[in-house]
Amino acid sequence: MSLSPRLEIRQGQGLVITPQLQQAIKLLQLSSVELEAYVEGELERNPLLQRDEGEHGGETEAPERQAETGEVALDRMTTERGAADMDAASADSYEASPGERDCGDRPVAEASEAAGDGYQTGGAIDWSGANKGGSFDRDDNGLEGALQSADTLAEHLEKQASLAGFSTTERAIAQVLIDGVDEAGYLRADLDDVAERLGCGLELVEAVLARLQGFEPTGVFARDVRECLTLQLKEQNRFDPAMAALIENLDLLAKRDLPALRKVCGVDADDLKDMIAEVRGLTPKPGAAFGGEPSAPVIPDAMVREGPGGLWLVELNSDALPRLLVDQRYHARVSAGARGEADKTFVADCLASANWLVRSLDQRARTILKVASEIVRQQDGFLAFGVEHLRPLNLKTVAEAIGMHESTVSRVTSNKYLATPRGVFEMKFFFTAAISASNGGADHSAESVRHRIKQLIDGERDPEGVLSDDRIVEILNSAGVDVARRTVAKYREAMRIPSSVERRRVLKEAC
Template identity: 70%
Template sequence: MALSPRLDIRQGQGLVITPQLQQAIKLLQLSNIELEAFVEAELEKNPLLQRDDSEREVERDGEPERAVENLGMESVTDASANREMDAPGDDVSPGERATGDGEGFGAEHAGGQIDWSRAGGGGGFEGDDNFEGALNRPETLAEHLNGQLVLAGLSPADEAIAAILIDAVDAAGYLRADLLEIAQRLGCELERVEGVLKVVQGFEPCGVAARDVRECLELQLRDANRYDPAIAALLDNLDLLARRDLVALRRICGVDDEDLREMIAEVRGLTPRPGAAFHSDPPQTLVPDVHVREGLGGMWHVELNTDTLPRVLVDQRYHARVSKGARSDQEKTFVSDSFASANWLVKSLDQRAKTILKVASEIVRQQDGFLAYGVEHLRPLNLKTVADAIGMHESTVSRVTSNKYVATPRGVFELKFFFTSAIQSSEGGEAHSAASVRHKIKGLVDAERSEADVHSDDRIVEILKAAGVDIARRTVAKYREAMRIPSSVERRRLIKEAC
């Protein structure tokens, strides 16, 4: 067969992410501190960008253009909507904005709005090294503890309490929070917070989440099954050990010299800073991106924290002056590119603010029960539910909720805090949280008393479906293994040996 060149025309569809859209996507997922640094860099390299330090509105005709026209954007969400258990799909608006309806999120770029969903699943783009950096960066203590929290099998409410406790653990591994204050803020009993703390203190590294050095050492000794009254007395008198008052220690502990030496050696072999082995990010001041406050009539007011919004504008006068003075093609191209880049940054910042407000408003609408009544009323919520309610892509919601914080009457939380996994009901009712399903599985296993009572994974699926939980066998097996529950065959063997 002869080979010869030829020209073919083919038509196809493909996703093309422009550099401008890449920049808009990057802005959306930045924290307020990272955004400030990014804008500072743009101000340095673009002569047509100018910081807007004024608080007054400026006429656009012949004057610099304001970067964000809606700096006081606020959304009002009806807090009573979900308390009355509105059915999914009801035409309930996430709230009317005082400065606009927020339409146009799916509009074309030519209309001045950014279609964030064009980014699809969140593929990378040039200049974005976050993914590679995340792979190479050592694991932090908080990440290590949160990874164990996923497998702890706690109820949704207890898991939320545990997340707050983990967030209060410092780089050394100590809990720096008052349990009573946390209980009052979350609307639950102090005993419940203390019970969840015991679960967190069972995580690795041993001794983590202790409130002082004595408790840290006690946790490690209990884990090694070496905690007894004598060593407890030693821990109660660490000041004497620091002064090397061995006579007093021997008398208080009721031991001889040899036992005291062994006890002291054992204590000195413990780790007073259990979190020291983990990577520690430099501490940063936590500034919320959104404020939520309760208004009259059961309405929640959601507003942006304008202090975190960089205010930049396009210097129209300077642009007009340098455009007239540009002589070479290179100068004209530079001025044109700088003007386009400045305009796009202004629009991107404005759209970012609107998008954060829209997502936060819907989250507040979904989780108003938590804000009103406490942690027991956290609802199962995922990215898709929020995305469908506001007409955005899931990847957009994911970017918005990363590294963004909301200040509520119950404290400051990351937006991702309000998302809890769920398993659909087999009867079409309200979904079940994954944590509650794990709790049901553990309860079934704990109730087994004889070989005949042992449930196989298939039998557990049948029991759960009869209770209205639509779950697959592999999911049951996954939850069982995560809770370190042996298989039905192994459990029968253990019961037989115990008898």
């Protein structure tokens, strides 16, 4: 057999992920906030795209565009936006309810009227981008709001360091230590490393640290929780030997082992109770109040409300859906002014990209609506009666019901939220593992079992009535839930519920 290069032509079939398909997949898994940021970038890059800010945004043109010739418009295409071309019927389909469906027999709840009136579209959050410019004529804080931004923890500490009277060397050490403080206010830098890096003695670094630990907020620059609490107690002049013993034995306090704490601290029960109350009044994370990012509001992608006859109606949230238009008239004008091949190619690429983005957004909205409608159909018991009636559900069940692949359903449910009369939930919440029934009946949802365990523990009122994990297993088995003791312990620990021994000790103290 000879080895030699040769040229062959073969024909075959294979799956190819085109850039357009990659874009559609990317859009599908983006959250509403990420999608808004992506659309903003496309609006800046593509002059043929424009946000639909009104019911008939595609029928009028901006005054500056009406005055432009095709040649001038072509030169400005890299910085301008166009109007649009998706008709109002397609846009309004987002607000309609093609997913309205009968989700099982359900009696009309008393709260149906309140639930039905609880959702309003538009106005709550402005996604139009109309007020994102630099004008100070709008109704917000303007320049004052920009100047009144809160300082970060590092900035707050640097201001104090500039007034502390440090020498040049001490100021350099203080700056390095400030850089080593985390968001909670704890010093994560090693003092030996700081001394070696700056070429100074460890004693000088420790002296600077001692002065920095007197900064506000009290407890900052501590290296662990014990030191943080000690600094705060010293500032309050409450760090006596008994309190020092309590701080050194925080592990006993966490276990609620009060007899051992009384022995270690050398105090009676009343004094120990007062000391514990003082410790609870301290701040274990002194830097948490500085420089925190504002929490982003959760914007539901779809909403569920109760309709007439006990049916559940599913509709998309128009506030979470960017509505884009393609300006065909602007495209025609610019195309007529394009003289070179490069200009014509650029205009054609912009048009193809704009049309594909609009179609991708429309397909994304329809897919979300399909998945949300199927979730509501599967979990109508939860909507009607609460978490105890949450059914086991997996991606495969939903995918087979709507004729899609499991990966598509997984992307749709990631970072997407569903507003229901019982609150706003991430779509992943409705997918729970199944726990077999001991009597051969229908499987139970893991989430409903966790809820049942929490209810049993919340019902404990006296030390004699504390339920062990084995006793909880017996109660669940008698209710038809086939669950093991290790599963109960795992669920209890996941909910951060202490063991029966610790709960019994707490109830004895309360009595």
